[in-house]
Amino acid sequence: MLQIIIQGLLLSGLYALIAVGFTLIFSVGRVLNLAYGAYLMIGGYAFFFFSQQLGLPILLGVILAGVLGCLAGLLKYRLLVIPLKGDHVAIEISTLILAVVIQAGIVLLFGDSPKVLLPIVPGVTQIAGASVTFNILTATLVSWAILISLYLFIKKTHLGRAMQAVSMDKKGAAISGVNPDHINMLTWGISGTLGAVAGVFFASYTQLSPSMWVAPLIIAVAVVIVGGIGSIIGTLIVAHIIGFMEVIAVAEIAPELRGVFTMLLIIAVLIIRPQGLFGREEIQ
Amino acid sequence: MIKVTATSALAIICATMAAAEVKVGFIGSLSSDTGLSTLRGAEIAIEELNAAGGMNGEQIVMVTADTSEDPTEGVKAYEYLAETEEVDFIISGSIDDVSLAWMPRMQEFQIPTLDTWTSYIGIIDMVVEDPETMAPYFMNIASDEALATLYINFGADVLKGQMGWESTVILAEDTAFGEAITGLITDALGPVAGIKTTEIIKYDVNTVDFAPLFSRAQETGADFIYQVSTVNSQVVSSQYVKLQVPMPMTGVNVGALGLEYWEDTGGAGGGISTLSPVPSVGFELDPVSQSFVDTYQAKYTSRPVMPHFNGFNAYHGLKQAMAAAETAGGFGDVKAWSAEMKKQDLVLEKDGKLWLRYGFWGDDEVEEVTGRTYPHNARFDLTSPYEDAQPSMVVVQWKEDGSVGVVYPFEYATTEFTIPSWVK
């Protein structure tokens, strides 16, 4: 029992980290960024390149991965979102195409073979009969730290409140002196950074491969559908619902149906409560 | 009389013009180690054959068709080779579902085709059921069923015999491959090796965190974990190493078959053992295969630095296909070529002992251990001392210092099976 709680908390922390960047862009920009999974891939491969191939310090590798993710987010905003003038369908489709292009790019640069990342923090310990690596523990702690600081940033800072304003009412925000364009750009940058950092941790759980962008995208989609867009706390809670459901399914029921449970949850929520469990249209 | 000579001369000219060269098509992924192994093995064989005068005096050329390991792209690639490039012979480094996808095209076009990677027994079953349309097809790797069967002996001789383990928990991916192997293992592990299966845990290949699965495996109280994974095998083994799961694990881990495994896992691969088709990493080579590897390493500097088993299969297999075509008068008469291909038999010796054999089973020849036929499948041997052919598989183990060696069968072993240092 204790073991399930520990493993559930660890996995959920990772899922929350994966989903939060996606939620952010969905709430503020009102856009489904289907290339979100590609941020994770860029982050993971960047970390692999800098830390494992070039031998740079691990922390520097994570930072460089984050910087690249931020850059990818900003470029996407400048080169895709602005030219398409907020046409939602066009942005969704172009991000889907972009994700496939990035996948092909990764194959070109790194080949098809999957790669395993070195643990960011090596070592392992036993807690209540469950093996816990320091790596995964770090991932969870970092995830919590990022989520809390993001929450405080949005609640307490001027910029954060401006983001909130844009997500609620773009025109109203513009009237009150907030430049939605700058706020959007900032959001895309933050989302890219969060995605890339999540990618480093996701890849250190699993592996790097050119098709690795699909799985986290599905996780993020699941969290957003079940939670509804807009709430960081909601994202956190739903990540835990999905994470725990998965750990329980794997440990107690049928491991081969792991993914099926998540999909069924999504469909059930949509039928019963289409706006999601914590659905609001703005971030808070 | 003159007219007749003129016509036949014309016919000869036309024939030489039309068939001035032999065209080989490669089908497989151009960006995976698997695909590249087959491609490069075939390239080296072609170079050597051309240097020796080609096939019946005709030079051999090769064209490639990338599948990017996608089944639909596999169909398109096969069509491209058959109808746009009009190749005479196809060599394939395809994975299971890609081979299955182009198989109906092979049956339609009737182009001599040699598979070097997929070992799916279902394809050999198709040869059994439909020998007519499957006549052009050959697979020169021992089928997965034969691999699994010999693995049972490893269980009896090493896992039970040396380590004294009596029960296992099977941790298998939920794929067709996982299911087939699991079925074979559970059927035979108990009665033949005396190892009891306590539980079979099937997992979804997209599983992110294996910690709950390892906990579940530990709770069964079994002596060791039997891993069956192909798709994301590195995830399972690297989490096993990172979590330092206090329970031995062995089995099938396709990710560990190449020499890049150590580099790709960043060292999180020590202690992992897997069955492997022959010749595996860490496998001692006979002089002929060794000289192939030397040529390979002089020619290619990018990965894979060492060809996988299918690279050897492609190298020897392509030469055999050409030799069969020489006797059959080309690839045109598929039945004749197929009959000649069956007769191909290359025995490679090391220190005066049979080491590797590239041959095929007779159509009605029954293999004694499994009691079934393997038409058009590579010849293998399931009983020590392996005097008829090489064993269908070997077990290799990666040590914690990054070295790798063969641990079973003993005749081919270069190192001993050990358990990881963190397992008591």
Place this chain on the structure above:
Amino acid sequence: MNIRWYHFALWAAFMAVMFALPEFVSRGTLRTVIFANFLAIFAISWDVLSGRTGYISFGHPFLIGIGAYTTAILTKRFDVAIEASIPIAVIVTMIAGFIVFLPALRIKGSYFALVTLAFMELMYQLVQVIRPDLTGGTRGISGIQGITRGAVNGYYLSLTLLLVVAVTVWLVMRTRVGTALSAIGMNEESVRGSGLDTTKLKLFAFLFSALIAGLGGAFYAHYVGAIAPRALFDINFLFTIIVAALIGGAATTAGPIIGAFFLTFLLEYLRPYLPGAERYFIYGGVALLLYMYQPKGIIALLETMKDRIIRRSST
């Protein structure tokens, strides 16, 4: 109905060219055209629902896959004749489309896209787990009975299917129902305001789209001869369908056909020059640039060109 004589002339010219094609091109090219024909059918099916009404479906592989799997299982495992299995496959696909429709009734916009994506993903997982003895699990089903053999026959079969689908869609879209569907794409509220039952209209679009998807999927399975979860319920397959429809020009009949041919031939003609992974990079890159340059598709580019030529000749 707003049909003019030149419409028929255009259709007749298109058909004449297509039916004469095997006389002029190699069998290898015909094989590529067959894939383009099928992709065109799938893209038309997507367009009927998403291009017209603006409800973006990410679940079309789900529908196509159900059609393909149903007929493959029936013929391969139960020896049902193709004449019966294809109609059954179409009906099963329409039922599946109806099931997706129920939750989809209540949601709009990006959420709708996400749900359909979830359905595709669910199917991908289920097909491997449930009754692998029927579905073949991860390896899928190989050796599905063919309807015809050879490139030319396959070509005529796929072409006939495409023409039947295209002409039917074209005619339906010219009726009042078709106009209403496009109106939903512009502004659903105002369509409802004008007294039309949008739920019924959407249901029609769903079922019509599922019908085409099922039909295309079933014939596709018999043509290719092998299906696998990775080939059907896959985000790359989804990508090709949507991009074909959009790059050609959504909400038109010719657009998805043009897009399908453009994409298929782009990828296939890059093969001799870029055999490896570069091919997909260029392919995706060209699609992205073209789409960014003109989201209304090639058909809009052609119209601008036509206008320019007419203007130049008239001055």
